[in-house]
Amino acid sequence: MKETALVIMAAGIGSRFGGGIKQLAPVGPNGEIIMDYSIHDALEAGFNKIVFIIRRDLEKDFKEIIGNRIEKLAKVAYAYQEISDLPEGFSVPEGRKKPWGTGQAVLTVKNLVKEPFLVINADDYYGKEAFRKIHDYMVETMDESKDVYDMCMAGFVLSNTLSENGSVTRGVCEVNEDGTLKQVTETYNIRMEADGLHAETESGEPAPARAEQPVSMNMWGLPPAFLDELEKGFPEFLANIPEGNLKAEYLLPKIIDKLVKEGRGTVQVLDTQDKWFGVTYQEDKEAVVAAIRKLIADGAYKEKLFD
Numbered sequence: 606m607k608e609t610a611l612v613i614m615a616a617g618i619g620s621r622f623g624g625g626i627k628q629l630a631p632v633g634p635n636g637e638i639i640m641d642y643s644i645h646d647a648l649e650a651g652f653n654k655i656v657f658i659i660r661r662d663l664e665k666d667f668k669e670i671i672g673n674r675i676e677k678l679a680k681v682a683y684a685y686q687e688i689s690d691l692p693e694g695f696s697v698p699e700g701r702k703k704p705w706g707t708g709q710a711v712l713t714v715k716n717l718v719k720e721p722f723l724v725i726n727a728d729d730y731y732g733k734e735a736f737r738k739i740h741d742y743m744v745e746t747m748d749e750s751k752d753v754y755d756m757c758m759a760g761f762v763l764s765n766t767l768s769e770n771g772s773v774t775r776g777v778c779e780v781n782e783d784g785t786l787k788q789v790t791e792t793y794n795i796r797m798e799a800d801g802l803h804a805e806t807e808s809g810e811p812a813p814a815r816a817e818q819p820v821s822m823n824m825w826g827l828p829p830a831f832l833d834e835l836e837k838g839f840p841e842f843l844a845n846i847p848e849g850n851l852k853a854e855y856l857l858p859k860i861i862d863k864l865v866k867e868g869r870g871t872v873q874v875l876d877t878q879d880k881w882f883g884v885t886y887q888e889d890k891e892a893v894v895a896a897i898r899k900l901i902a903d904g905a906y907k908e909k910l911f912d
Contacts, residue, residue, distance in 0.1 A: 607744045608720035610654040611647040613640060614710045614823070615667070615727035616686035629670050630884055632893045634901070637910050639730050639883065639893070640671055644678075645910055647723070650736040651744070654680045656717055658710050661685050678911065684713035692840045698851060706854025707823060708842070712835040721747055724825045724857065730893070731824055732879025733905070735759035739826040739875060746873070749828045754870035756861065757826040758786065759877050760819035763795070763802075766881040770888040772796040776821030776858035777804070777814050778874065786865055786872035789821055789858045819874060821858055822881055835860065 631638055644655060655675055659667050664683070675681055688697055688704045690713070704710070711724055721743040725731065742757045749755065760778060767773060772794040779787040792812050794805040804814035839855060846853045864870030882896050883889065900906055 608654065609652045609740060609743050610656055610718050610720050610722040611644070611652045612656045612658065612711065612714055612718065612722050612724045613643070613727050614658050614686075614707060614724065615640070616658050616660045616663075616704060616710055617727070629666060630890055632884075632890065632897050633910060634898070635909050637897075638671060640727050641910055642730055642897070642906065643725055643727075643736075644675055645906070646731070646733045646736045647740075648679060649733070650740040652679075652723065652736070652740060654682070654720070656682045656684060656714050656722070658684045658686050658713055661687065674911070682714075682717045684717055686710045686713050691843065695840070695843050701851045703852070705839075705843075707857040708835055708855035708860050709839065711827075711857065712832065712839060715832040715836060718832065719829050721749070721826065721828055724823060724827065726823050726883070728885070729822055729824075729881060729883040730896070731759065731761075731822065731881060732877060734879050735761075735824055735875065735877040738877065739824070742873060742875060743826050747826070747828060749830065753868065754828060754831055754834065754864055756828070756831070756870055757873040757875055758821055758861075759824040760874040761822050761824075761877055761879070761881055762816075763814060763818045763820045764797075764816040765879070766820055766822060767795065767797055768883075768885050768889055769892065770886040773885060775814075776823070777812075778819045778821060780819060780874050784874055786861075786874050788865065789862045791856060791858050819876065823857060825857060825861065825872075834864070 629638055686704050723739050739757055747755050774793050775795055776789040777792040778789045781787045792804045792814055793807060796803050802814055802816050804812040806812045842855045882893050884893055901908055
């Protein structure tokens with residue numbers, strides 16, 4: 606059976622959540638966290654290795670709350686994202702507080718992952734369908750011998766990914782007729798208001814977005830060679846940050862969008878109708894707990910997730 610890995614980005618500081626580490630907030634009836642449900646769905650779909658990307662200062666809590674438990678179910682490895690983990694010749698500018706984004710996060714697994722891998726966020730619930738579709742694509746379709754990067758992503762319906770408690774950032778996608786990604790645009794402050802959907806560009810200008818449009822939720826199926834691309838691109842990204850910009854991030858959607866536009870990568874968009882939920886804001890937690898309870902009542906999960 607083809608090896609496939611699940612890579613979970615869990616190093617985010619979670620500043621908007623407040624009052625604790627959002628990735629480790631219990632939401633299930635037996636103290637399960639969102640990651641438990643993602644791992645359950647991934648293992649059920651056929652993934653056979655779990656790689657957690659965490660901060661070193663979270664390691665003890667992380668292993669106690671979830672890591673030690675998951676090690677009994679699957680192969681587990683850890684990678685560490687730190688703000689100071691930079692290529693030779695670069696240093697952290699004074700005043701920079703956060704690490705360098707999802708591209709840097711995934712780059713940390715370069716020496717751990719040699720198989721096709723799926724990247725997800727730790728604090729997002731994706732639903733079962735996307736895990737199945739991406740795993741099937743990796744095993745049955747992904748061609749690592751191509752001259753271009755053969756990638757895939759879960760395409761969620763934008764209206765299924767909004768929070769009732771604040772705005773969200775999404776990779777808004779345009780898709781070609783053959784189901785491949787045409788472009789993905791990181792779009793900010795997306796929210797539903799009385800007069801319809803609102804969205805903004807990075808600079809705060811109004812951005813086009815439709816409720817039915819597919820969006821990326823950082824759920825990417827990637828070949829291992831993609832990690833070489835991340836490694837090559839990171840110094841270039843750092844060298845081109847404008848002086849004084851302390852928040853610039855090396856982001857997967859932007860990196861993948863660049864590969865697509867340059868003809869060096871293709872992304873198959875695998876549509877899913879599952880409804881996303883997550884704990885972007887403290888107020889989201891109650892809704893997530895209720896959603897998990899309903900999924901259990903509907904038979905999607907057992908009361909005790911892992912027997």
